[in-house]
Amino acid sequence: MSLHERAREASDERALAEQADRHAVTLEALLAALRSSRLDDRAARQAAVDIAANALVDLRARSNDHLSVLLEPVTGAFERLRRDLAPLLRYGELDVQFVEPPANGRALPGDVAHAARAIVRNAVLAFVDAGDARRVRIEWGCDGLHLLMGIRDDGRGDIDAHDDSLRPIAEHVSHLDGTMRVASTPGWGTELSIQIPLDPPEPTAALDEDLTPREREVLVRVAGGARNAEIARDLGISEHTVKFHVSKLLRRTGSRNRAELAAAYA
CATH class of the missing domain: 3.30.565.10 (Histidine kinase-like ATPase, C-terminal domain)
Incomplete structure (x- = not known):
């Protein structure tokens, strides 16, 4: 996608x-x-x-x-x-x-x-x-x-x-x-x-290098267009946990949505 x-x-x-x-x-x-x-x-x-x-x-x-x-x-x-x-x-x-x-x-x-x-x-x-x-x-x-x-x-x-x-x-x-x-x-x-x-945060050029292994797993799947339910099934975790990781990644990268997060990862 x-x-x-x-x-x-x-x-x-x-x-x-x-x-x-x-x-x-x-x-x-x-x-x-x-x-x-x-x-x-x-x-x-x-x-x-x-x-x-x-x-x-x-x-x-x-x-x-x-x-x-x-x-x-x-x-x-x-x-x-x-x-x-x-x-x-x-x-x-x-x-x-x-x-x-x-x-x-x-x-x-x-x-x-x-x-x-x-x-x-x-x-x-x-x-x-x-x-x-x-x-x-x-x-x-x-x-x-x-x-x-x-x-x-x-x-x-x-x-x-x-x-x-x-x-x-x-x-x-x-x-x-x-x-x-x-x-x-x-x-x-x-x-x-x-x-x-009222103003979007300044986007960062790239993700920090200190992501946890689980955060990286979630990020890779978000960048691939997977939904939270798919990520949860794939990783064997709850959708609530996926939402927590996605929210944390959005804040860390200054992204406003999943599309911007995927672009920061690219």
């Missing part, structure tokens, strides 16, 4: 992941409308039809420009997030406070804007699934070098950084070489503090 093919495959995977996020939000919104105690049967059915119709229109509108925007104004990216979540929040039980980013904040690279919205969508869906949070505060900011994100709920406060519900968020953050801190206080809720760099 060529470098171009691998890059295209990685882009397709991100597109599918985002589409799945959007469908999950739409389905949760449909369920919220149909279960709402504020709507009678007729109003609930009409709300469900409206949600589905709007989602279909939005899907068609996005199909031609997905991930094609190179830069998004930070306020515009935040407004798109609000629109993404509006149907779910209109009929659901979750009260969400949006704290607007500064209007003069630096524009976001397209991949950062998409990942940031996906992070918030995944967090809100996790809170809805848990069923114990009633209020969520979502805040975006910018220090000139990073997108700064804060997501806080008023749930049980028993989530830690290794919780399965945070795995999709952690993967988005790791993919963009960002950092995430999780602070939970029992009875008071959980706060996610996330930093995502």
Whole structure:
């Protein structure tokens, strides 16, 4: 598989992941409308039809420009997030406070804007699934070098950084070489503090010579186009371990994705 093919495959995977996020939000919104105690049967059915119709229109509108925007104004990216979540929040039980980013904040690279919205969508869906949070505060900011994100709920406060519900968020953050801190206080809720760099790291010319034998085995297979499941079967290790090695290799080489990692190895 060529470098171009691998890059295209990685882009397709991100597109599918985002589409799945959007469908999950739409389905949760449909369920919220149909279960709402504020709507009678007729109003609930009409709300469900409206949600589905709007989602279909939005899907068609996005199909031609997905991930094609190179830069998004930070306020515009935040407004798109609000629109993404509006149907779910209109009929659901979750009260969400949006704290607007500064209007003069630096524009976001397209991949950062998409990942940031996906992070918030995944967090809100996790809170809805848990069923114990009633209020969520979502805040975006910018220090000139990073997108700064804060997501806080008023749930049980028993989530830690290794919780399965945070795995999709952690993967988005790791993919963009960002950092995430999780602070939970029992009875008071959980706060996610996330930093995502707005500039890609400077790529290194070649890999360090001190890779472990296992890291080299993983790297060779990534460069050959193998998926994590294939690498795990081939080496007799878990997919989680493969992901750990790949993330470490990405950081070490300054690569943003598997295609760049393969190019650094070549």
